[in-house]
Amino acid sequence: xxIMVKTEKKVTLIIDGQKITVPDTITILEAAQKAGIRIPTLxxxxxxxxxxxxxxxxxxIEGVDRPATACNTEAxxxxxxxxxxxxxxxxxxxxxxMILAHHPLNCSPCPENGDCELxxxxxxxxxxxxxxxxxxxxxxxxxxxxxSTPILDYHPRRCILCGRCVKVCSEIRGLGAITMSGxxxxxxxxxxxxxxxxPSLCISCGECMRVCxxxxxxxxxxxxxxxxWETKRVQTTCGYCGVGCQLDLNVVNNQVVxxxxxxxxxxxxxxxxxxxxxxxTFIHSEDRLRRPLVRNEEGKLEETTWTRALMKVARxxxxxxxEHGPDSLGGLSSARCTNEExxxxxxxxxxxxxxxxxxxxxxx
Amino acid sequence: xxxxxxxxxxxAMTNSIDEIEHADVILITGTNTTENHxxxxxxxxxxVERGTARLVVADPRRIDLVNQANYWLRxxxxxxxxxxxxxxxxxxKKDLHAREYIDRRCEGFEELAAxxxxxxxxxxxxxxxxxxxxxxxxxxLIGKAxxxxxxxxxxxxxxxxxxxxxxxxxxxxxxxGNVGRYATGVNPLRGQNNVQGACDMGALPNxxxxxxxxxxxKVRKKFSEVWGVASLSDKPGLTMTQMMPGIGQGxxxxxxxxxxxxxxxxxxxxxxxxxLQELDFLVVQDxxxxxxxxxxxxxxxxxxxxxxxxxxxxxERRVQKVRAAIDPVGISFPDxxxxxxxxRLMGAQINFSTPEQxxxxxxxxxxSYAGITYTRIEREGGLQWPCPDIDHPGTMYLHKDGxxxxxxxxxxxxxxxxxxxxxxxxxxxxxTGRMQFHYHTGTMTRRCKSLSTLAPEPLLDINPQNALELGxxxxxxxxxxxxxxxxxxxxxxxxxxxxxxxxxxxxxxESPINRLTNDVLDPVAKIPExxxxxxxxxxx
Numbered sequence: 001x002x003i004m005v006k007t008e009k010k011v012t013l014i015i016d017g018q019k020i021t022v023p024d025t026i027t028i029l030e031a032a033q034k035a036g037i038r039i040p041t042l043x044x045x046x047x048x049x050x051x052x053x054x055x056x057x058x059x060x061i062e063g064v065d066r067p068a069t070a071c072n073t074e075a076x077x078x079x080x081x082x083x084x085x086x087x088x089x090x091x092x093x094x095x096x097x098m099i100l101a102h103h104p105l106n107c108s109p110c111p112e113n114g115d116c117e118l119x120x121x122x123x124x125x126x127x128x129x130x131x132x133x134x135x136x137x138x139x140x141x142x143x144x145x146x147x148s149t150p151i152l153d154y155h156p157r158r159c160i161l162c163g164r165c166v167k168v169c170s171e172i173r174g175l176g177a178i179t180m181s182g183x184x185x186x187x188x189x190x191x192x193x194x195x196x197x198x199p200s201l202c203i204s205c206g207e208c209m210r211v212c213x214x215x216x217x218x219x220x221x222x223x224x225x226x227x228x229w230e231t232k233r234v235q236t237t238c239g240y241c242g243v244g245c246q247l248d249l250n251v252v253n254n255q256v257v258x259x260x261x262x263x264x265x266x267x268x269x270x271x272x273x274x275x276x277x278x279x280x281t282f283i284h285s286e287d288r289l290r291r292p293l294v295r296n297e298e299g300k301l302e303e304t305t306w307t308r309a310l311m312k313v314a315r316x317x318x319x320x321x322x323e324h325g326p327d328s329l330g331g332l333s334s335a336r337c338t339n340e341e342x343x344x345x346x347x348x349x350x351x352x353x354x355x356x357x358x359x360x361x362x363x364x
Numbered sequence: 365x366x367x368x369x370x371x372x373x374x375x376a377m378t379n380s381i382d383e384i385e386h387a388d389v390i391l392i393t394g395t396n397t398t399e400n401h402x403x404x405x406x407x408x409x410x411x412v413e414r415g416t417a418r419l420v421v422a423d424p425r426r427i428d429l430v431n432q433a434n435y436w437l438r439x440x441x442x443x444x445x446x447x448x449x450x451x452x453x454x455x456x457k458k459d460l461h462a463r464e465y466i467d468r469r470c471e472g473f474e475e476l477a478a479x480x481x482x483x484x485x486x487x488x489x490x491x492x493x494x495x496x497x498x499x500x501x502x503x504x505l506i507g508k509a510x511x512x513x514x515x516x517x518x519x520x521x522x523x524x525x526x527x528x529x530x531x532x533x534x535x536x537x538x539x540x541g542n543v544g545r546y547a548t549g550v551n552p553l554r555g556q557n558n559v560q561g562a563c564d565m566g567a568l569p570n571x572x573x574x575x576x577x578x579x580x581x582k583v584r585k586k587f588s589e590v591w592g593v594a595s596l597s598d599k600p601g602l603t604m605t606q607m608m609p610g611i612g613q614g615x616x617x618x619x620x621x622x623x624x625x626x627x628x629x630x631x632x633x634x635x636x637x638x639x640l641q642e643l644d645f646l647v648v649q650d651x652x653x654x655x656x657x658x659x660x661x662x663x664x665x666x667x668x669x670x671x672x673x674x675x676x677x678x679x680e681r682r683v684q685k686v687r688a689a690i691d692p693v694g695i696s697f698p699d700x701x702x703x704x705x706x707x708r709l710m711g712a713q714i715n716f717s718t719p720e721q722x723x724x725x726x727x728x729x730x731x732s733y734a735g736i737t738y739t740r741i742e743r744e745g746g747l748q749w750p751c752p753d754i755d756h757p758g759t760m761y762l763h764k765d766g767x768x769x770x771x772x773x774x775x776x777x778x779x780x781x782x783x784x785x786x787x788x789x790x791x792x793x794x795x796t797g798r799m800q801f802h803y804h805t806g807t808m809t810r811r812c813k814s815l816s817t818l819a820p821e822p823l824l825d826i827n828p829q830n831a832l833e834l835g836x837x838x839x840x841x842x843x844x845x846x847x848x849x850x851x852x853x854x855x856x857x858x859x860x861x862x863x864x865x866x867x868x869x870x871x872x873x874e875s876p877i878n879r880l881t882n883d884v885l886d887p888v889a890k891i892p893e894x895x896x897x898x899x900x901x902x903x904x
Binding site: 149150151172203204205219220221222232234235236237238239240241242243244245246249251254255256265266267268271272273274275276278279280281282283284285287288289290291292293294295301306309310311312313314316317318320321323324326327328329330331332333334335336337338339340341342343344345346347348349350351352354355356357358359360361 | 381382398400401402403404406410553554555556557558559560561562563564565566567568569570572573578587591593596597599600601602603604607610615616617618619620621622623624626629644645647650651652653657658660661662663664665666668669670671672674675676677678679680682683684685686687688689690691693694695696697698699700702703704705706707709710711712714716719722723725726745746800801802803807808809811812813814815817818
């Protein structure tokens with residue numbers, strides 16, 4: 001088991017007249033990205049290996065008759081690549097048109113409206129609604145079917161069959177819980193079931209939802225959703241396990257309405273588990289404690305003011321310390337709270353209570 | 365952590381999450397990584413699928429990663445020292461130990477070698493149930509590999525022999541030269557978002573922030589100067605698992621509990637509830653009216669992590685930002701504001717106006733955090749301690765040029781059985797843990813509709829053979845008894861557990877499994893033996 005030493009070879013190619021030298025292992029698309037040249041994409045996702053299903057990223061290569069997909073064609077020595085031409089524009093436009101012919105065009109009620117890769121492409125390639133009459137496609141009716149998990153809903157009509165969800169499930173999660181089935185206009189994504197009895201291998205991580213470019217996979221039980229332009233995304237650290245994944249709490253009108261991630265950020269690089277992605281609705285639970293409570297004469301907890309509650313706390317702790325000594329007091333801090341709060345908590349116990357009786361649930 | 369602190373001089377994951385994928389061999393034990401640290405499990409799977417790493421899983425349960433494993437060592441719960449010693453026995457016998465590394469960096473090898481002498485794979489097989497051939501094969505795999513990383517979690521530590529289990533793993537890592545190098549190490553995966561930080565910040569009875577001992581006069585002097593007090597107690601305090609009996613004995617009269625729910629999470633939980641009721645005065649600060657908060661004299665409403673600023677330290681010692689996304693719900697406050705107000709009302713002059721000011725005091729008092737600032741965390745995407753000064757890049761893996769305590773301590777450890785093993789009256793062995801859809805006592809996740817849909821109720825995993833003997837069908841309600849209490853729970857018949865073993869989680873208040881668990885402690889770390897106790901199942 002020796003350590004593999006990678007020796008990297010370089011190739012030089014020309015993209016849109018610009019000379020670019022890159023490692024010989026990368027694709028035309030990646031080479032263009034390195035040079036700051038944008039090639040439009042749809043099924044491509046930076047976290048996944050190339051899928052090559054949508055053909056939006058086609059480019060012309062000198063000496064090659066047919067346009068090639070940039071996402072899965074290797075950059076070779078001496079290649080001359082053109083990413084923008086009238087021919088490419090028309091071809092890409094037709095491809096997008098074909099996709100849109102199957103896809104509902106009532107964008108306004110769609111939560112993705114304004115942050116949709118397909119919508120952006122339709123706009124960029126100047127597709128007005130009338131164009132779709134070119135293709136006389138009768139969209140299929142799709143009866144509702146359960147997806148691989150009850151917490152996600154799949155919308156076959158929105159789905160553009162780019163294949164990202166299937167790829168992320170097998171490639172990143174190593175599961176293969178969903179697959180593409182059927183052909184042509186009837187194709188759908190569906191759970192892989194070993195047989196009728198055996199449930200899908202799905203672990204409800206929601207990675208498929210994360211990579212979907214058109215919101216065809218949606219949270220079933222999420223709260224209200226905001227439009228992208230009114231949604232504030234606040235990057236923070238997940239509050240569950242110790243991995244410390246980075247996520248964005250999506251906030252609309254002072255309410256956390258969802259969780260998204262950024263592909264290049266943190267130890268998780270955009271990935272999350274079911275708790276991280278769907279475990280946010282407790283924040284606005286009815287059961288949240290909203291006011292201090294104090295036990296009354298009858299032994300019941302009743303609402304009170306901060307001043308009354310804290311005065312009582314200070315008075316009682318001072319009394320016990322005076323009557324029984326500092327070591328008769330103790331505190332349990334929390335692995336759920338911040339460093340700053342844990343620091344302050346032990347400072348209170350050590351400095352003010354005067355004891356080292358402080359611990360938390362590290363052992364549990 | 366106590367185990368690692370003794371042998372290396374500091375207790376934390378020695379290496380980083382990014383390095384796991386680059387090991388030649390990944391040995392995981394006592395961590396159902398897929399359920400508890402899914403994002404790390406995914407990294408492990410990827411390394412195995414790429415063919416760059418071989419995976420060894422040592423676990424009594426057929427956990428998900430067993431499907432990816434090259435070797436599955438299915439030990440009987442509580443027999444970890446025996447199989448670890450046996451691996452070392454075979455490595456030494458085959459002369460695969462890292463002689464040069466041991467000479468240069470470790471002490472105590474002769475004693476260790478003498479101890480493991482009797483743990484032949486055949487002898488270990490009798491104790492652990494792991495076939496001798498598998499032990500030999502795994503020993504040779506680790507012995508011959510360049511880089512092995514050891515990952516573990518509470519499945520190793522929540523035993524009366526927990527500290528010894530960890531020391532044994534550290535022994536194995538050291539004699540194979542797998543500490544202080546890239547993609548190796550002894551790596552505890554921490555279960556809670558900021559359990560590393562809470563330890564770092566001195567929420568422990570024997571140390572100030574940065575693991576500085578309360579018994580050290582120089583350390584006490586430093587803190588009393590910064591805090592502006594004449595003196596601080598030099599007497600190590602009680603651990604949580606000692607405080608509860610302390611109440612019954614009249615030693616503890618008043619308690620302040622912040623963000624914890626010991627009534628569900630502590631072993632022999634029936635006792636905990638009784639003890640807390642006996643207190644003169646109990647304050648509970650939480651985001652929900654937990655089972656513990658219901659017992660309090662005063663309940664203080666705290667803000668959730670979405671409502672406050674600060675930092676968490678993750679399992680690989682990386683300090684990262686927590687940012688307020690919304691205002692506190694109701695008239696709740698972030699915990700730090702509440703603590704500070706109590707301190708002030710009790711006469712202390714503590715006047716922080718932002719979490720960043722508190723962090724700056726942490727930097728002054730805690731050498732391993734000295735070089736970390738809010739600005740650097742923002743710019744560099746988190747920093748891993750130790751980071752002793754402002755120009756220090758942070759530390760990816762520990763013990764590179766030597767151990768904090770000097771030489772790494774190899775400790776001769778002999779196998780001791782668990783405190784309570786199955787017998788005639790309680791014939792089954794109960795082991796407890798978590799599942800991926802819920803977290804701890806479920807106060808947060810059970811209030812998330814998606815997650816509670818995926819896992820609505822508590823279940824007891826039981827082997828088909830045992831179910832057959834007891835005449836149980838899947839989903840039957842049973843009564844589960846231990847010497848400490850009983851609960852009702854539905855059974856889930858499957859092969860994830862071996863014959864004679866049952867498993868459940870502690871997320872559900874309606875089946876509080878910790879009423880059954882044994883509150884006997886590891887003598888050093890004071891960790892309760894959650895992973896092994898004897899139970900009896902009866903049809904309800």
